[in-house]
Amino acid sequence: MRSPTRPLDQPAPPRRRAAARRLGILAVAVAVALLLAALGVAVARGSGDTGPGATGPTGEALDGKPAPTLAGTTLDGGHFRLRPDGKVTVVNIWASWCGPCREELPTLAQVQHRWQGHDVRLVTINTKDGPVAARSFLHRLHVRDLLAVSDPQGRLAVAWGATGVPETVVVDRHGIVRARWLGAVQGAWLDEELQRWTGSRAAS
Amino acid sequence: MDRIEGGLMNRRRLPFALAVGLALLCAAAAAVLVARGAGQPASLDARVQQVAGTLSCPACEAESVAASNAPIAQSMRSEIRQQLRQGQTPQQIRSWFRNRYGDQVVLLPGSHGPDLLLWVLPVVVLLGGTAAGVAVVRRRRRDRVRPVAAVARNGPRQAVAPWRLAVVGCTCAAVGAAVPALIMTHTASTQPEQATLSSDLAPATVAQWQSLAGSLEEQDKYAAAVAAWRKALQLHPQSAAMRTSMAFDLLRAGQAAKAEKVARPIASGNGSQQAMALLVLGLAQRNQHDPAAVHTLRAFLHRYPHHPAAGQVERLLREMP
Structure with a gap:
């Protein structure tokens, strides 16, 4: 299907484009990593570890x-x-x-x-x-x-x-x-x- | 030429078809989880467990009210049950508990610190994904208008598709992961009711079996309480007190003959449990229409005239032939 002259008609994408692509993928990876970190924190909290200084729930709220x-x-x-x-x-x-x-x-x-x-x-x-x-x-x-x-x-x-x-x-x-x-x-x-x-x- | 154009269109559509498919899958998964997590479960027990799973047991280390066997957690479950019966929503019940035990009693993610990230990030990712999608669609339209320029700019289309696919796919995956994770933190540790006597949740110590038996007694589940006493007695066979409690529960479970058999040796002994055992023995005999009941209950009154149950026994004796 492809003619042998095609590579000459269509030059390789400029470096800037390749860099942008890599940046996009990096951004997604960072987002996913952040999300996982947030989930980890939430799971740790969910299991009752309320962090330093916390004494757990008491009736003192009354x-x-x-x-x-x-x-x-x-x-x-x-x-x-x-x-x-x-x-x-x-x-x-x-x-x-x-x-x-x-x-x-x-x-x-x-x-x-x-x-x-x-x-x-x-x-x-x-x-x-x-x-x-x-x-x-x-x-x-x-x-x-x-x-x-x-x-x-x-x-x-x-x-x-x-x-x-x-x-x-x-x-x-x-x-x-x-x-x-x-x-x-x-x-x-x-x-x-x-x-x-x-x-x-x-x-x- | 037509054939080539068709092939190009298919290649161009492929990533979008995939992305749309992924998004639909994520949405479907989220819908299923939301329906399962936030929908009203059929039974009151399940709803009690669901609310209890979002509250932290104040007397325990890192346990939810749903998972804990501590007396206060049992009491909290009773309270949740009553409030649900009265038509309170889980949100209202949580704020009732928050009023008493402070913010820390609620296990849902909060609205500050790292928790905020958990709320915001999925939204950001979703918006980012949508923006990327819109940008791609726009570029495609532009390309259709000026195909030559597009070819010049983009090179072979199949070279562009993979990274777009990667971005859209990752976005969908991130959103898909975030939604169920959020729901999971909402319904954290929504475990089934105590799994009464199941293997890995089963109590290990005498005290735990005793506490389980006590809580089952309170729920009027006497047959199950008898089973719990049996387990406790396996670990601590010498305890006359537990044996007497078991006899009492046998009596209340309608097994008077067995209750009599368990109570008799303790009643004829001289230990601290003799009063209670005599009482259980007498009542068991009475339930079986055994004339010896009068004798046993009189013996109980004679020896323990100041026992708290003495008044009731006197009344019973008066009613008996």
């Missing part, structure tokens, strides 16, 4: 915000709903299957006793637990008069931003979340927070 709903049946068969009524509220999340809760509940009962008559209220969320197990747990610890709202599915704990049990949250007189303690709470910390948000001192 600080300074209005307290979530806290309502449900209590272990003694009643019903409770938390309403801002001028009292400072300590919300504790516990379960009978949780080891540190064993040490913690007597501490909480003492704090409750110390702060009686100071506009302080202790409400606990008994999370992912059965009422029978929870009651016998309290009975064994000789903890009485503990207001405990049943949370069999754990939804109240999640609503309160818990990352585990036990956890303790302090809500001020206006119903704003103010402080949070992860793990078995220390009486001294709780006293300090209550002093700060009630503006008074506990009986020692």
Whole structure:
């Protein structure tokens, strides 16, 4: 089909064209490489590595915000709903299957006793637990008069931003979340927070 | 001459036909993935897992809420299930969790830093590809008007086609790779529900089996809970507490005879689980209409008058002949 004179009619493309072609291919290669790099970063992040300095999600995002709903049946068969009524509220999340809760509940009962008559209220969320197990747990610890709202599915704990049990949250007189303690709470910390948000001192 | 022209046209069309074919393939692949990733899966369970896959478990190291067996992850799944039932969208549910646990709880790519590249780059590549396509088509039109000039400028056409093909093909491939990758990060670790007792996801330690049994109990899956207790007992056969729990779950699964068999040796022992075992034994006997139930339950009340279940047992005894 091709005549032998054709190469003479059609000179080879100039060097500039060849260079442009190479540049085009290079650009595409760079784009693909960048894309792969971005994907790698995304995959690393997706697997939960949130980078340096990150401590992972905690319930601290609730600080300074209005307290979530806290309502449900209590272990003694009643019903409770938390309403801002001028009292400072300590919300504790516990379960009978949780080891540190064993040490913690007597501490909480003492704090409750110390702060009686100071506009302080202790409400606990008994999370992912059965009422029978929870009651016998309290009975064994000789903890009485503990207001405990049943949370069999754990939804109240999640609503309160818990990352585990036990956890303790302090809500001020206006119903704003103010402080949070992860793990078995220390009486001294709780006293300090209550002093700060009630503006008074506990009986020692 | 006509024949030659036809041959040239075919050669010119080939890269475009290929590019269009590639683009169509990419679009089809993307459509399938989007339909699979973003469409509403049929079951609520699957939708719960999909949302849970986009949230990071706050009590775990590098695990999504869908993949984790931690109590808090189970609770979060309950919450997701409830919110989906109430008609909340995945986006609304994610922002509910973000309000409580901060931005880090959401596993989707963000809108800053290297994540931004992930959003922008595919768009840039797509726009670049389109621009290249338009440029090629324009040049082709010009060539048709001034064939001699085109021949002079381009040389033999087949020499030009490969690099254009390469550019368009790479563009299509990059876009094709980016779209599914983006979708994959959206639905990251959308694994099937716990794969309850499957091989590689199966718990390895006694504590994990215990926790699985507990969570199955909560979902009222007593037969599965019994299976989990059996596994735990294989690793730790001495545990009277686990044996008693298994007996209780057997009872709740409607297998009173088996429950009785498991509970009896513990009930006649003197260990810490005796109260619970007596209770399970008595209830199992009662379910089988065994008159010995009255005797067993009385023995339970006599020995444990302050047990939390004592009131209920008294009521039961009053109802029994």
